[in-house]
Amino acid sequence: MVLNVYKTELLHPEQSMSDIVSKTAAATGVGRSSVLPRKENYDKLSENVDDFDRNAIRKKVHEFFFRNELPSIDKVVTVVNEDADLANFRRTTFYKLLREMNFIYVRRARDSMLIDRDDIFLWRQRYLRTVKRLRDEGRPIYYLDETWVNAGHTQSYVWVDDTINSSKRTFVSGLSTGSKGPSGKGKRLIIAHIGSKAGFVEGCLWTFESKKSGDYREEMCAETFEKWFQDVLPRLQENAVIVLDNAPYHSRTKEKVPNANSNKHEISEWLKSKNIDFEDGMLKKELLDIVKNHRTAHNEYAIYEMANNAGKTVLIIPPYHCESS
Template identity: 90%
Template sequence: MLIDRDDIILWRRHYLRTIKRLSDEGRPIYYLDESWVNAGHTRSYVWVEDTINSSKQAFLSGLSTGSKGPSGNGKRLITAHIGSKTGFVEGCLWTFESKKSGDYHDEMCAETFEKWLQDVLPQLQENAVIVLDNAPYHSRRKEKVPNANSNKHEISEWLKSITIDFEDDMLKKELLDIVKNHVTEQRTMNTQ
């Protein structure tokens, strides 16, 4: 924490204040995450007992002589679950076998995540809050918000489509500032 950037510190403080406020309001808070495990997953280190001098002595003492498991290769399972202070939500475990060997995030997509989440939502208490990380498949925009790579015409058309007024002679940078302010305002409204 001593080397955290100021924006990370501010984000963390905002998060903690928001969670406290929601908790004080009596809203049930659920935490959602996903992970993976390989069939041959083992720890890469072991504790060492320096009073044991032989494998026979280790065996007689009920200790192992180190990790003998496979390298971590093999089938990969991807799993997601959601829980709260009362435990995991029954019937919401999602596990499937990975078809790829790279980063498991590559195999998750917004469509499959949303399908799973639609089954989860009816299992949650009313007025629930779900806390999740910013994995790309946890959110997707139905519309493309203009960015610095957009041209002035694209930005103008987007602003018109959501009925935000602007002057025709504005610079691209000015239009992007309007877009940024609108997106920030929408996010603020969604967290209240």
């Protein structure tokens, strides 16, 4: 009941959050602290929002763009909280989530608005142009992704008999109280598959039972993914294109390129192994600057090589654009 009243008050964005909490507390007879979850739970909330929900939230932001309306934090969080299929967010937590999704807040002329980061915008444009070119060339395109399903997954909305208001009446009338929902989420199954416009590729389904309740990606690793990926490649058409996201287990590089965590000796040895010139006595920052200029040539993903050896091409979609795969 508290949640329903709270959601109703959120439909009036002109109110401050403090007013919404106070009115909800007064209407339900509970204290203000009982209206909203504890702060630490909100802090963890954005970490538990999966790619599907993030994609749904991204679309809601872009719906404002399509209507030529400026999407402020207050407007977007209200729309998101009205959606029964999405979690409820507090403003500060939602702000953190949008930043994690690479939205930034900038001033444009006299209006301020949320926009995608420039590098994400450019990545998306390159991806769309590349896909169009590959389709025009007649290349077979496959889409690969992973997801999860709980044993307790069920429909969110069902038909109920609104005249049934007590278990006693159901007994007397010979009726029921309705379908029983699952007692909990149950075990989680992780699923990976690949398909094209012709359907899923036979023999490529990969499933295993999760041992954790958090993000399923924590149980995926490059070693197991690459082993499965190697078995998938021969089942695809010649000259195929494989579209997938930039998950860490998709993005293992063939070799470790020095970074800020590397010591000066490790950086120097790497530069020597690549026959890249540098002067003795250079500072670590200077050496890293040289590495930066050569990183792209030595930062190839392992799956790129695997695909190339099989006569296939890998195409990575921009972050948080799962609707593209």
